[in-house]
Amino acid sequence: MKKVTLSLTLAFCASLLFACQSKDKVMTMLDGISSISISESNSYGGINENYDTTIDKDAIISRVEEVFKNAEGRKQKIDVGTEKPDYDILIRYENGETHGLHLVLGNTGEKSRVMYVGHENNGFNISSEDTKVLKEVLDNQ
Template sequence: MKNIILFVLLLSFMSVILIGCQSNDNNGLPDENISKISISKSNGFGKVNSDFFTVYEDKDTLDIFKNAISSAVKSEGIANMAEPELDIKVIYTDGNKQGYHLWLGEKGQKSTFMNVNDTHTIYSISEEITNQLIDLVK
């Protein structure tokens, strides 16, 4: 009987490990390729301003944004942020769309973003990627 209980516990533990390894939240970013990024000044939380001041469709720039979103670190707790500075509309090759609010840091600082559909959660972007985004956005 003890062996059966140990075996069941071992299987349960292995299942948790395998599921955890397969889990890839990716910060709301689908496992798809980005086809276009549009950027605008934000008009507030919960929606993307459609008055875009720049649009990117080249692979190198799209890779920077994909890296920014997928490598960002989720902050614990509920977000209490000032009004967003920028909005980003991401369009994927399959036609899906996603919006983000972005607070762009200064050179050498981290930046912050949130999904427009989840304004209670923020993500930090590294200083290195912030520097790349500054060069693209400013």
Template structure:
């Protein structure tokens, strides 16, 4: 009886561990104070284009983009990484020296946008149409 009970506990623990690996984070959590955001046109999923066409260091603009990132809602994201590609790569630099690499599929006005972490394309963070407008304005894209 003890062996059955032990096997049941081990199976339950394994199931919980595996389900935790499948969990999509609900939010993108910035690590620290953002010092700058560098942006480039994306070459595709899984890497980042280091040829940045814009670097944002103005606190007001950073704060607006950070708010958009924090409000994005995480969910599973279906993407064909061989055919689809994000519009932009973002290198988020923090005051403490840390970084995040994000990719952005920027929606048209009135549409959602989607952030993903580089290398984790199947976990999308969806941005509302209102926040898409803020992103487009911040990136000076109309």
């Protein structure tokens, strides 16, 4: 009986570890984004609340949300003392919750990176195609 209990416990713990690792592979977005506010970033670790633009049109929100959902997780080393992201993004949800993000926007044909504020070493790569979408959204605001 002890061997069965131990085996079940080990299997459960292993499944939890695999589940936790898979969370780093995709961005967690909640349903019902009400707005996306964007500002030039001053540094890692916080959000510049002097927003240049706020997006509240459903069609544009859907495009940006799809870009973030397509981003692929990866560990990265960020020197928060010398580097800085290009943009800070505050995502507001209809239920009142928020997500703060940093965006390092790539040039045309390059990947970009996005990460949750406070979790800068767990970044998400945005494809060059989706970088183009982000550039279009930012240019048209």
